[in-house]
Structures are given as C-alpha cells and as structure tokens.
Amino acid sequence: xxxxxxxxxxxxxxxxxxxxxTCRSSHSISSYLNWYQQKPGKAPxxxxxxxxxLQSGVPSRFxxxxxxxxxxxxxxxxxxxxxxxxxxxxxxxxxxxxxxxTKVEFK
Amino acid sequence: xxxLVESGGALVQPGGSLRLSCxxxxxxxxxxxxxxxxxxxxxxxxxxxxxxxxxxxxxYAASVKGRFTISRDNARNSVFLQMKxxxxxxxxxxxxxxxxxxxxEGHYMDVWGTGTTVTVSS
Numbered sequence: 439x440x441x442x443x444x445x446x447x448x449x450x451x452x453x454x455x456x457x458x459x460t461c462r463s464s465h466s467i468s469s470y471l472n473w474y475q476q477k478p479g480k481a482p483x484x485x486x487x488x489x490x491x492l493q494s495g496v497p498s499r500f501x502x503x504x505x506x507x508x509x510x511x512x513x514x515x516x517x518x519x520x521x522x523x524x525x526x527x528x529x530x531x532x533x534x535x536x537x538x539x540t541k542v543e544f545k
Numbered sequence: 546x547x548x549l550v551e552s553g554g555a556l557v558q559p560g561g562s563l564r565l566s567c568x569x570x571x572x573x574x575x576x577x578x579x580x581x582x583x584x585x586x587x588x589x590x591x592x593x594x595x596x597x598x599x600x601x602x603x604x605y606a607a608s609v610k611g612r613f614t615i616s617r618d619n620a621r622n623s624v625f626l627q628m629k630x631x632x633x634x635x636x637x638x639x640x641x642x643x644x645x646x647x648x649x650e651g652h653y654m655d656v657w658g659t660g661t662t663v664t665v666s667s
Contacts, residue, residue: 482657491650
C-alpha cells in the first residue's frame, strides 16, 4: 500500500492566520491526491480533489498544490468554522489510503 | 438533497457476521460508484471497498479482502457490505460514500453518510 504521511499532526492557529498542511506519499502518485475536512462526530467532507481542484461549494480560501510525492493544503485566512481535522487521501492505485490527519486547533 | 443513510451497525462477538446497508436518495444512484470507508476511534479514515455503478467492478482493501463483500441493488437505491469473521480491530464507524472522478481526476468521495457503529467485542 502507498503510505500517506501528514505534517504536522496538529497545529494551533488564530482566526485570520495562513495555515499550511503537508502530505507526503511513499510513492509517486502524480496528482491523484484529495483533501478532506472532518469535524467531531461528522463524516469527512471533500475540499480539494486531483491535488488542486476545488470541490463545488468550498470557499476559495482553501487551495491545494503539489504533484508526485509532496502536496500542500493551504487555508489563506483561517475562519472559525475551519477548526477541524484535515486528511489527505491518494487514489493512484486501487487501494486508496488516507493520511493520519492534521488537527487545526484554536490558539 | 443528496443523502446517504447507513444502517445495520451493532455489537457483535469476534468471529460473528453483520450486514450493513446504505440507502441513497436525492440523486440517480445507479449512475454512481459507491464506497465503504470506516474510521476507528481516534484514527484516520480507512477505505474498505469500491463498487462501480453497474456492480461489475469491485475492489477491496487488503485488510478486509476475503472477509467483506460489497454489493448493490440499483432498483432499491442501496449498497451493502456483508462482513464475516469479524475481529476486535474491525470496531469502527462505517460510512458509505459516493465515488466521483475519472482516470484524469482520480477517485474521490463527495457525498458521505452519517455512519453506523460496529463494535466487535466479547
């Protein structure tokens, strides 16, 4: 299986901060990388697919970049509703795997 | 409104079996791929299984291959997960999720259910 490693595992930030989360894959996955947001007790919600395509309805402050093995999710100006856990997920082969998550907490 | 509702979660003993169901509404179910994903307490999601819109293509994660079986009934707008030989480590919230994408975009999950809880314990 392709392993997905996120960093950091948690971070503290304030409203208005620029936040960057990194995801690294154990093998090259081209641009087959998705980002999800999850709030406590809720299902994940897709934010970005194919590394940089914003899902319909997702605010433009979210953006994704990268290809190969290194990917980034950026929140340009953190809003109160963005405090959540973020996961990356690769779909390069037919054994899709998620990262372990990055929890964004209030500073 | 697009909606997925899982059911069938329960407390079951190790070695037991369980069948989960997922009922879809608000979209043309038979046109979409479907997945099952689980999440153990405090862990990240784990993709388990995929089924194509017609049911002709199926994939499984190595952790459940041979024990879990995915199926669908497009006439009933439902997808199922038959689980057998359950283990303590299968304890999790189980979600069904609609699949999207293609060979250019890859595969992602854009509509998720609320989940059903499976607890495997003696």
